[in-house]
Amino acid sequence: MNKKEIVYVVSDSVGETAELMVKAVTSQFNGADVEIQHISYVEDIQDLNNVIAVAKYSHSIIAYTIVIPDLKQYLDQRAREEGIIAVDLMNPLMEAFIEKFHKVPERQPGLMRKLDDNYFRRVEAIEFAVKYDDGQEIRGIKHADIVLVGVSRTSKTPLSMYLAHKKFKVANIPLVPEINPPEELFDIPKSKCIGLVITPDKLNEIREERLKSLGLNTHANYANLERILEELDYSETIMKRIGCPIINVSNKAVEETADLILAMLKKRGVINYE
Structure with a gap:
C-alpha cells in the first residue's frame, strides 16, 4: 500500500481558500492519496511551532494563507531552517495587487467572511x-x-x-x-x-x-x-x-x-x- 502523504493547511482564519487550492492541485495528480490536516485560526508563534514540529516529523508540506506579517515571516524562516516545504498561497497575488494597484492591504485575517x-x-x-x-x-x-x-x-x-x-x-x-x-x-x-x-x-x-x-x-x-x-x-x-x-x-x-x-x-x- 502506498503511504498517504499529508499536507498541513495552515491559516490565521478558517483556511477554506488554502484547502480548495490543495484539492485543486491534488486533482492534477490523478487524485493522489493526500490527507489534508487543518490548523485554523493560528494566533501566535507557539501555534506555528506545533505545526512545524508535526510537519517535520511526517515529512509533510505546509500550505498556508497567513496575512499577519510577523507570523508569515516566522513560518517562512522556521520552515527553511527545518527543511520543510511551506507554500504561501496568498502573498504572491497580494504583492501583484500592491504593485499594480498601488494600494496597501489590510493584512487582517477573516476579512473575506466579514465582508461576504x-x-x-x-x-x-x-x-x-x-x-x-x-x-x-x-x-x-x-x-x-x-x-x-x-x-x-x-x-x-x-x-x-x-x-x-x-x-x-x-x-x-x-x-x-x-x-x-x-x-x-x-x-x-x-x-x-x-x-x-x-x-x-x-x-x-x-x-x-x-x-x-x-x-x-x-x-x-x-x-x-x-x-x-x-x-x-x-x-x-x-x-x-x-x-x-x-x-x-x-x-x-x-x-x-x-x-x-x-x-x-x-x-x-x-x-x-x-
Missing part, C-alpha cells in the same frame, strides 16, 4: 428554498420573502432556486384541484405572492416531454388537455382569491420570469432590490 455577508444570506436562502419547495413545509409561507403558486411544471422550483441565488427566501406551493391550498396562503400579504400561469398547449407539451423522460405513457392524465384546462382554471380561481399578481411563464426563460417578479415586487415596495 452576501454569501451567508445566499446559503440561507438556498436552504430555505430546498426546505420549502413544492409545499413540503407550510410554515415557510409566513417566513418567505416571495411565495410562488401555480400548477405543476410552471417553473416554480427552478424559479425558487434562481431567486434564492439572489438572496431571496422563496417558498412555492403547487395548486391541485383535489387538494385545498393551505389557509396560510391567504393570510400573508398578497403583494409578496406571485401566481404563475401558462398556456394549455405549452403545458401539455412540457408535461408530455416530462413523461417521456420518465419512460411513461404520454397519454397519462397528467398530460391530458382536459385535465390541464381543469387545473389551470382552478389555479386562476385561487390566485384571484388571493389577489396576487399573475405572470404568464409561457415561452419565458427562468431568468426572464425572475426579473419580472423582482421588478414587480420592487415597484410594489415589497423588496429592495438593485
